Amino acid sequence: MSQTSQLLLEVKGLKKHFPYKQGLFSRQKGVVHAVDGLDFTVNRGETLGIVGESGCGKSTAGQLILQLLEPTAGEVWFEGRNLTALGKEDVRKVRRHLQIIFQDPYSSLNPRMKVEDIVAEPLEVHGLYKGAALKERVVELLRLVGLDEHHMSRHPHEFSGGQRQRIGIARALALNPSLIVCDEAVSALDVSIQSQILNLLKKLQKELKLTYIFIAHGLPAVKHISDRIAVMYLGKIVELADRDSLFAHPRHPYTQALLSAVPVPDPTQRKERIILQGDLPNPANPPKGCSFHTRCPYAQDICRSAPPALERQADGHLAACHFPL
Missing domain, CATH: 1.10.238 (Recoverin; domain 1)
Known part of the structure; x- marks a missing residue:
C-alpha cells in the first residue's frame, strides 16, 4: 500500500488564538496562543499520542481537528478533503466519520x-x-x-x-467512524480501570480498523497505546517520533525532562530526575525565539532570538531544537 493511500489525516499550520479583553470598556488586550502552528499526519490504523503539560494546547488541537472550534489559521485535511473549507452542512456529514471520547465520563453523558x-x-x-x-x-x-x-x-x-x-x-x-479523538479518555479513572479501558481501545482498534489520536498527559498510558508520539509545549510540537525510539532516545530537552518524571516500577533502579526551573510561560505572551528557552538548561543566544523549525534528525525524529540531544 502506498503512503498516499495510508494517509488519513493531515494537519497543516494549524493555529488557534483566543482574544481576551480587559478594562472598563472590555477592549481587546491581546490573544492567547493556545495552538500556534501544528504540522503532522496520521495514517490509517495507527494511534498518534499527543502529550504535554496542562495548558499546552493538546485538547484544543483535538477540538480543532474535529471542527468543534474554528481555527485562526491552517488546514485540516481528512480523507483528501479540507475540513476548514467546508460549510456547516458538509462538516456535519463528514463528522460521522470523526468522533470523540471525552475526558470526564460523569459530565459527558446526559444524566436524564x-x-x-x-x-x-x-x-x-x-x-x-x-x-x-x-x-x-x-x-x-x-x-x-x-x-x-x-x-x-x-x-x-x-x-x-x-x-x-x-x-x-x-x-x-x-x-x-474512521478516526476517534480520545481526549484524556482515561485520566479521570482509577489506575486499574485505566488499563481495562486502554486494552479495550486496542482491541476495538484491531477489530474495527480504527485510527486514534490519543491525547493525554500520562506518559505510561500513551506508551501503552501509541504507535507514534507528538510532544507539545506551549501550543507547538517540539518532538515527534515512534514510541520506542522516543522513550529510548529523546532528542528534545523538554521530552527528556518529561520522561525523567515517569516512575520506575523497580525500587532497586535509581533514576535521575530532571527538574525544570520556572513555570510554563504565559501563552498570551510567549517567549521570543524557542518557546522552551526560558526553562531549558542548554539554551544559548540563538535560542532566545530564533525559533527552531521542526526538522528531521539523523535517527528519524522530528525535533524543534537548535541543539538536539
Missing part, C-alpha cells in the same frame, strides 16, 4: 437520558436506523464495549466511572 437513548442518539440524528433495527444496533454496540442488554434501561448515575466511559466509547463507535 437512558443508556439506550444516549447510544442511539447519533444513529437517529443521521437517520441510519429505526425501530427494532435501532435497538439491535444499540445492543451490539454495548456488547462491543463489555456491557449487556440489561444496561440499556439504566441512567448514567447507576454506573461506575469505568462503565460510563464504556458507554461513551459505544456512543463514539455508533457511526462506524
Whole structure:
C-alpha cells in the first residue's frame, strides 16, 4: 500500500488564538496562543499520542481537528478533503466519520437520558436506523464495549466511572467512524480501570480498523497505546517520533525532562530526575525565539532570538531544537 493511500489525516499550520479583553470598556488586550502552528499526519490504523503539560494546547488541537472550534489559521485535511473549507452542512456529514471520547465520563453523558437513548442518539440524528433495527444496533454496540442488554434501561448515575466511559466509547463507535479523538479518555479513572479501558481501545482498534489520536498527559498510558508520539509545549510540537525510539532516545530537552518524571516500577533502579526551573510561560505572551528557552538548561543566544523549525534528525525524529540531544 502506498503512503498516499495510508494517509488519513493531515494537519497543516494549524493555529488557534483566543482574544481576551480587559478594562472598563472590555477592549481587546491581546490573544492567547493556545495552538500556534501544528504540522503532522496520521495514517490509517495507527494511534498518534499527543502529550504535554496542562495548558499546552493538546485538547484544543483535538477540538480543532474535529471542527468543534474554528481555527485562526491552517488546514485540516481528512480523507483528501479540507475540513476548514467546508460549510456547516458538509462538516456535519463528514463528522460521522470523526468522533470523540471525552475526558470526564460523569459530565459527558446526559444524566436524564437512558443508556439506550444516549447510544442511539447519533444513529437517529443521521437517520441510519429505526425501530427494532435501532435497538439491535444499540445492543451490539454495548456488547462491543463489555456491557449487556440489561444496561440499556439504566441512567448514567447507576454506573461506575469505568462503565460510563464504556458507554461513551459505544456512543463514539455508533457511526462506524474512521478516526476517534480520545481526549484524556482515561485520566479521570482509577489506575486499574485505566488499563481495562486502554486494552479495550486496542482491541476495538484491531477489530474495527480504527485510527486514534490519543491525547493525554500520562506518559505510561500513551506508551501503552501509541504507535507514534507528538510532544507539545506551549501550543507547538517540539518532538515527534515512534514510541520506542522516543522513550529510548529523546532528542528534545523538554521530552527528556518529561520522561525523567515517569516512575520506575523497580525500587532497586535509581533514576535521575530532571527538574525544570520556572513555570510554563504565559501563552498570551510567549517567549521570543524557542518557546522552551526560558526553562531549558542548554539554551544559548540563538535560542532566545530564533525559533527552531521542526526538522528531521539523523535517527528519524522530528525535533524543534537548535541543539538536539
